[in-house]
Amino acid sequence: MNPAIDPAIFRQAMRRLAGGVGVITVGTGEDRTGLTATSVTALSAEPPRLLVCINRSASAWPLLTEYGSFGVNLLDSNQQDLADRFAGKSGEKGPARFTGTRWKSLVTGAPLLEGALAAIDCTVEEVIERHSHAIVIGRIEAVDLGNWSDPLLYWSGLYRTTRDLPSVPFAAVG
Ligand SMILES: Cc1cc2nc3c(=O)[nH]c(=O)nc-3n(C[C@H](O)[C@H](O)[C@H](O)COP(=O)(O)O)c2cc1C
Secondary structure, three states: OOOOOOHHHHHHHHOOOOEEOEEEEEEEOOEEEEEEEOOOEEEEOOOOEEEEEEEOOOOHHHHHHHHOEEEEEEOEOOOHHHHHHHOOOOOOOHHHHHOOOOEEOOOOOOOEEOOOOEEEEEEEEEEEEEOOEEEEEEEEEEEEEOOOOOEOEEEOOEEEOOOOHHHOOHHHOO
């Protein structure tokens, strides 16, 4: 590591990158879990591929490698409670994170959220383990498009909606 670069400064820089919020889901039945992730990125449209960066200490990681498939569920602004739950904020683990919401499966069996902005069913094409994380490349097996609605955003360490953006105080940015 370049000792001149303070990780705290890097974190501050990355907090200025606004992003959408997704929930990555893995497994089936009582053997399922997931995590909230802002690192979801389209890799290519032809062929359809995406990537997500997952901390290898997350509880979802061993299941993802075991099942070889995962769901990417893009959240709308009414689904912040779900983002909190899948970030482990209130302590629920595994299948408890899924209670109170409706899920279905399409091709791979990975849980896909009913009412997501979009739910994308993936098989793992490649995993690149690097430092604390893994870059997971997903091959798109099915896409479930939900209704258009206001996306859930994450910026400067807080959830936002597009309605917040004109009035966000820049002084709050770390
Ligand atoms: C807004 C937000 C975005 C996150 N993005 C990522 C991410 O891209 N990759 C990741 O590994 N963890 C990310 N996390 C952290 C995981 O959601 C969290 O560590 C995980 O759910 C907890 O792991 P556990 O399942 O072991 O309890 C994010 C958390 C929040 C609140």
